[in-house]
Every structure is written in C-alpha cells, then in structure tokens.
Amino acid sequence: MAFAREVHVRSYPDAAVGPEHFEVVEVPVPTPAEGEVLVRNTWTSVDPGMRLRLRPHAPEGYFTAFELGRPMDGVITLGEVVESRAEGFAVGDTVWHPFGWRTHAVVPAGVELMNGAATLRRLDVTDVEPQWYLGPLGAMGLTAWSGLAVVDALKGGETLWVSAAAGAVGSLVAQIGVLLGHRVLASAGTDAKVAWLRDEVGVAGAFNHRTQPLAPTLRELAPEGIDVYFDNVGGDHLEAALDAMAMHGRIALCGSVSDYEGEAVGPRNIFLATAKHLTLQGFRGSLHIGVMEEMQRRLGGWLRSGELVQRETVYSGLEQAPRAMADMLAGRTVGKTLVRLA
Amino acid sequence: MAFAREVHVRSYPDAAVGPEHFEVVEVPVPTPAEGEVLVRNTWTSVDPGMRLRLRPHAPEGYFTAFELGRPMDGVITLGEVVESRAEGFAVGDTVWHPFGWRTHAVVPAGVELMNGAATLRRLDVTDVEPQWYLGPLGAMGLTAWSGLAVVDALKGGETLWVSAAAGAVGSLVAQIGVLLGHRVLASAGTDAKVAWLRDEVGVAGAFNHRTQPLAPTLRELAPEGIDVYFDNVGGDHLEAALDAMAMHGRIALCGSVSDYEGEAVGPRNIFLATAKHLTLQGFRGSLHIGVMEEMQRRLGGWLRSGELVQRETVYSGLEQAPRAMADMLAGRTVGKTLVRLA
Numbered sequence: 001m002a003f004a005r006e007v008h009v010r011s012y013p014d015a016a017v018g019p020e021h022f023e024v025v026e027v028p029v030p031t032p033a034e035g036e037v038l039v040r041n042t043w044t045s046v047d048p049g050m051r052l053r054l055r056p057h058a059p060e061g062y063f064t065a066f067e068l069g070r071p072m073d074g075v076i077t078l079g080e081v082v083e084s085r086a087e088g089f090a091v092g093d094t095v096w097h098p099f100g101w102r103t104h105a106v107v108p109a110g111v112e113l114m115n116g117a118a119t120l121r122r123l124d125v126t127d128v129e130p131q132w133y134l135g136p137l138g139a140m141g142l143t144a145w146s147g148l149a150v151v152d153a154l155k156g157g158e159t160l161w162v163s164a165a166a167g168a169v170g171s172l173v174a175q176i177g178v179l180l181g182h183r184v185l186a187s188a189g190t191d192a193k194v195a196w197l198r199d200e201v202g203v204a205g206a207f208n209h210r211t212q213p214l215a216p217t218l219r220e221l222a223p224e225g226i227d228v229y230f231d232n233v234g235g236d237h238l239e240a241a242l243d244a245m246a247m248h249g250r251i252a253l254c255g256s257v258s259d260y261e262g263e264a265v266g267p268r269n270i271f272l273a274t275a276k277h278l279t280l281q282g283f284r285g286s287l288h289i290g291v292m293e294e295m296q297r298r299l300g301g302w303l304r305s306g307e308l309v310q311r312e313t314v315y316s317g318l319e320q321a322p323r324a325m326a327d328m329l330a331g332r333t334v335g336k337t338l339v340r341l342a
Numbered sequence: 343m344a345f346a347r348e349v350h351v352r353s354y355p356d357a358a359v360g361p362e363h364f365e366v367v368e369v370p371v372p373t374p375a376e377g378e379v380l381v382r383n384t385w386t387s388v389d390p391g392m393r394l395r396l397r398p399h400a401p402e403g404y405f406t407a408f409e410l411g412r413p414m415d416g417v418i419t420l421g422e423v424v425e426s427r428a429e430g431f432a433v434g435d436t437v438w439h440p441f442g443w444r445t446h447a448v449v450p451a452g453v454e455l456m457n458g459a460a461t462l463r464r465l466d467v468t469d470v471e472p473q474w475y476l477g478p479l480g481a482m483g484l485t486a487w488s489g490l491a492v493v494d495a496l497k498g499g500e501t502l503w504v505s506a507a508a509g510a511v512g513s514l515v516a517q518i519g520v521l522l523g524h525r526v527l528a529s530a531g532t533d534a535k536v537a538w539l540r541d542e543v544g545v546a547g548a549f550n551h552r553t554q555p556l557a558p559t560l561r562e563l564a565p566e567g568i569d570v571y572f573d574n575v576g577g578d579h580l581e582a583a584l585d586a587m588a589m590h591g592r593i594a595l596c597g598s599v600s601d602y603e604g605e606a607v608g609p610r611n612i613f614l615a616t617a618k619h620l621t622l623q624g625f626r627g628s629l630h631i632g633v634m635e636e637m638q639r640r641l642g643g644w645l646r647s648g649e650l651v652q653r654e655t656v657y658s659g660l661e662q663a664p665r666a667m668a669d670m671l672a673g674r675t676v677g678k679t680l681v682r683l684a
Binding site for chain 1: 403589595597607609624
C-alpha cells in the first residue's frame with residue numbers, strides 16, 4: 001500500500017507560529033471516484049494570510065479557519081495528474097487546485113471549490129516556470145494587479161508607496177508600479193531587500209523600516225505627499241501612510257501582516273481620511289477573478305521579456321512547510337515563499 | 343464710539359472644552375474699506391469639527407487651528423449688511439460669511455475666503471428660516487448629502503446605519519436615508535433622541551449606544567449586515583461597524599467626535615476591510631461645493647413640504663457660544679447647535 005503525507009494543524013499559535021503547531025501525518029494515498037482526479041502535488045503555496053486561518057475562527061468574510069487535526073484545505077497548489085476519472089483531464093496534466101500542504105490530493109473536476117478562485121484547472125505551462133502560477137501568474141499577480149485596479153492606479157504617473165515591497169505581492173507591486181510609470185517608494189525589513197529594490201527594481205526611493213523611522217523618511221521621500229499606498233503591513237505603516245498621504249489619496253488595504261501574530265493596533269489618526277478626503281479600499285484578489293486574464297496577459301508579457309522578475313524562496317519537502325511559514329512571517333524570506341514537493 | 347464683541351480662544355483645552363478656554367473681548371466696531379461690507383451678525387454656527395481647531399496644529403488637510411488671543415476665523419455665520427462699500431451688496435442684505443463668533447465683521451466681497459466654501463454670499467431668504475442656511479441648506483446639508491453621494495448611497499434600498507443620528511448632520515442623514523428608501527438604523531446617546539428617531543423620523547431601528555452594547559445590537563438589527571455606515575463618531579462605533587458590515591459595504595468617514603476630546607482609538611479590526619472588500623471613504627462637505635445646488639433643491643423641497651424637519655438647539659447671545667460648544671460635544675444638544683446674536 002502506497003502512502004501519502006499531509007500536514008495537520010496540531011494547535012493554534014498564540015503569538016509567533018512555529019513548526020510545533022503542525023504535524024506531518026502519513027495516510028494511505030486516496031482513490032479518486034468518478035469525476036475526480038488523483039494529483040501528485042509538486043509545488044504548494046505559503047501565504048501570510050494563512051496565519052489568519054490558524055485560529056478557532058478566521059475573520060468574517062475571509063477564508064475559513066483551518067481545522068485542528070485535519071489536512072489544510074484552501075491552499076493553492078500545483079500538481080500532476082497521476083490517475084484521472086474526470087473528463088478533460090489526463091495523466092500527466094499539470095493542474096492547479098486548493099488542496100495543498102500534502103503530497104497527494106483527490107480533486108473533483110468542474111466544481112467551484114473556494115470563492116470561484118480555486119477550481120481544479122489544467123495549466124498549459126509552456127515557456128514559463130510552472131510555480132509562477134502560484135506567484136505572478138496566479139494569486140499573487142491577481143492580488144497585486146487588482147489592488148492597483150481598485151484604487152485606480154493602473155494609469156501611472158503618481159507617487160506610489162508599497163510596504164513589504166520584497167514580499168510575494170509587494171515585489172510585484174513595486175515592479176509593476178515602476179513599469180506603469182509611477183514614482184515608486186518601497187519599504188522592506190532588511191538592507192538586502194532594500195538594495196534589491198533600489199538597485200535592481202529601480203524604485204525612486206527605498207528604505208528599511210526597521211532602521212529608518214517611517215514618518216520622517218516618508219516626508220523626505222514624498223514632500224508633496226503620497227497619492228497611492230499599497231498596504232501589506234497595517235499597524236504603524238498604515239498610520240504613517242495616513243499622515244503622509246496627499247489630498248484625495250487612495251490606500252489599497254491588501255493585508256496587515258503586522259497584526260497577524262499579536263495584538264492588532266488600529267490607526268489612531270483615521271480622522272485624517274476625513275480631513276484629506278482619502279479612500280481606504282479593502283480588497284482580496286480572489287474577489288477579482290474577472291481581471292485574471294488581463295493580469296496574466298500583462299504580467300506574462302513582462303515576465304517573458306524579463307522586465308518583471310519573479311523572486312522566490314523555495315523550501316524542499318513537505319516537512320519544511322511549517323518552517324517556511326514561520327520564516328516568511330518573521331521576514332526571513334524574499335519574494336514568494338514556496339514548498340517544492342516533487 | 344460703538345463697540346463690538348468677539349470671542350477669543352484663551353487656551354487650548356487638554357480634554358473637555360469649557361467656557362474657561364474662551365473670553366469675550368470688546369473691540370471698536372470695524373470700518374469697511376473699499377470692496378468690503380460691515381455685517382452685523384445674526385446667527386453663528388457651533389460645529390463639532392471646531393474642536394479639532396482648538397489645538398496648536400489642526401489635522402493636516404483640515405481647516406487651520408484657531409489662534410490664541412484672536413477672533414475665530416472660519417466659522418460660518420449669517421448676518422445683515424449694515425454698511426456697504428462693495429458692489430452688489432446693499433444695507434439690509436442677508437449674507438453668509440466665515441467670520442463668526444463675533445457681533446460684527448468686516449468682510450471683503452468677491453474673494454474666496456476659505457476652501458471656496460466660505461465666500462461672502464448674499465442669501466435670498468424667502469420661505470425658509472434664515473438659520474437653515476447654517477444647517478440643512480448650508481454646510482450640514484452639504485455634508486449629509488455629499489457623504490451619501492461619495493459612498494454611492496443616494497439610490498436607496500440598502501441598510502444604512504448612521505451614528506450621532508440626532509446631531510446636526512446625523513439628523514439629516516437619518517431623515518434623508520428614510521426619504522431615499524433606505525432601511526435606516528440610527529444610534530444616539532439619550533433615550534429622548536432615540537425616541538425621536540424611532541417615533542418621528544420612523545427609522546427601522548434606533549438604539550441608545552450608552553445603554554445598549556453596539557455589537558450585539560447591530561447584529562440583531564442587521565442580521566444580513568450593514569451596506570452603508572455613515573460615521574460621525576469613530577472609535578468604538580467605527581470598530582463595531584467594521585464587524586457588522588456586509589460584504590462590499592461602504593463607510594462614509596464624516597467625523598470621529600469620540601476622538602476629539604481625548605486619546606484617539608483606531609479600529610483594531612481594520613483587516614475586516616480587506617476580508618469583506620469594504621470601502622472607507624473620508625470626505626468633507628466643503629470639498630463638494632459642486633453638489634450644493636442639487637442639495638439645496640432636494641433638501642429645500644423636503645423642508646418646504648415638511649417631509650424633512652430641521653432640529654436645532656439655540657443659545658442666545660455671544661457669551662453663550664462657549665457653553666453651546668461644551669454642551670454639543672458632551673451630547674447635551676439636539677440637531678444643529680446655533681447661537682443667535684441678534
């Protein structure tokens with residue numbers, strides 16, 4: 001009998017997540033029923049938002065919480081079909097589905113699995129790296145592109161600040177911002193990340209938020225104010241942005257990773273939104289599936305031409321997935337965090 | 343020699359504002375130069391936002407701070423022209439200008455005084471109360487109407503929560519909401535205010551936020567979630583709204599009076615904006631002068647037909663202005679707070 005392995009949540013972390021909150025469990029390789037395929041997973045995703053699901057209750061309107069002692073559903077993953085009982089899928093197909101953090105998954109075809117974003121889908125991977133469908137050509141690209149779209153920032157020509165700008169989404173936003181003709185300001189948490197943003201991406205201003213104070217740095221980099229802030233951090237970053245925004249500025253609320261592992265801190269200067277007629281627009285890429293095709297066309301073009309560079313931090317083997325998540329949340333990874341399973 | 347009186351700021355309050363922070367000063371009646379008029383003020387406005395200007399520095403993007411030991415400029419006021427050296431203005435004209443909290447003012451004609459909102463303007467008051475131009479036909483009406491407009495809530499048919507719903511702006515939003523066909527929920531700080539909202543305005547649900555807990559009350563009144571929240575309070579109200587909003591809900595950030603007299607508290611659950619794809623739209627009526635005419639036509643029609651009722655709390659005599667402001671901020675006034683000067 002063949003065995004598969006899957007990661008279960010053992011307990012919900014109170015503060016920083018670590019490998020002790022997970023366990024790897026050996027189970028029989030599952031058998032597909034009629035209309036299903038068996039997938040051997042090859043790449044699985046590690047996203048900051050998963051931290052919000054390591055709780056008894058995930059935030060309302062968000063993906064559901066991970067259950068204790070169960071495989072982790074709703075994590076986008078790539079794999080190869082090894083047995084097919086579903087029309088339209090053949091052995092050897094590369095597919096995309098939401099049953100990650102395990103070596104094998106049985107997936108039904110033609111069913112909307114989560115938010116419409118995560119149906120079993122065959123990928124015709126030709127001239128790109130397959131794992132880019134977990135990054136710039138998948139959820140990360142969709143989040144970056146739709147976030148700029150919802151605050152009307154696809155036309156370029158403005159001052160755009162992006163935080164966590166060496167992260168999975170931030171590194172795309174920073175590069176797309178430059179390609180669209182924005183004056184991009186970028187912050188990150190290590191000097192190496194800042195050097196990459198400044199020297200390789202070519203942003204107008206980059207700084208390390210751990211060594212440079214937010215408020216005076218932003219005042220110096222954007223004396224006329226910030227038009228668009230793409231917020232991946234929340235907390236002190238959002239508060240600094242409210243201070244630094246220009247009149248009629250727009251803030252894309254993508255995530256607030258600074259809040260995920262501890263006590264959330266709200267922006268005490270939210271009144272500045274009233275004073276300066278600011279828009280704060282919350283959004284999730286998965287609610288914007290409609291722009292997926294446009295995003296893949298634009299980002300795919302830039303990736304193929306080399307104008308857009310995908311950065312990633314890869315861990316090998318399912319056992320490394322919990323460590324990958326802990327490293328990512330602590331800011332020790334760069335770009336998209338991935339686990340290679342096969 | 344004739345004397346005028348004006349209120350000066352004596353010191354900035356650390357917490358609750360009181361009459362001790364002001365003084366009434368007697369000065370000679372000023373003389374108009376060429377292009378100016380002398381106005382004897384009749385009604386002057388008392389607004390929550392004035393509290394933000396009783397500081398060394400007002401919030402960026404907002405009206406400027408009141409200077410110590412100086413008359414308070416930028417407070418909308420009605421008066422009667424008693425001497426004119428400006429073309430187009432005659433003795434006896436009723437006018438609107440931003441030099442309130444004083445008995446007499448010299449005002450230049452044809453000059454944009456503050457934000458375009460506050461130029462000397464003649465009012466042809468016919469079949470309405472003149473002081474309504476400091477309320478529903480002036481800045482309060484503009485704030486209510488433009489706030490609903492910026493969150494696309496003029497079409498009706500949704501669940502709309504308005505806080506401070508017996509205040510100058512809130513009492514208009516609650517009534518306009520009902521007239522537009524929204525399902526209006528309204529909160530206020532006394533049982534008498536709640537009774538007015540429920541019995542006279544006819545909102546779908548009204549509650550006293552001092553005696554009923556926000557979160558469970560909102561859950562009960564809006565089990566499907568709130569589509570639009572008109573925020574006049576900030577703090578715990580904004581946090582409760584983020585919890586209670588429906589997917590794709592919109593929040594009009596009009597003011598956060600709960601923050602004005604003490605330590606501001608930011609919404610710790612701002613991530614729900616991301617999870618539920620919420621829009622938080624800050625705005626000030628004075629930035630929407632363009633809809634003034636439409637607003638005056640619509641609200642004027644409802645006022646004349648009696649469908650919209652203007653509530654006001656009137657104090658008599660300039661000496662009462664500081665007390666009026668303290669009472670308003672403590673929630674002891676209803677509707678628009680005004681001082682009658684003559």
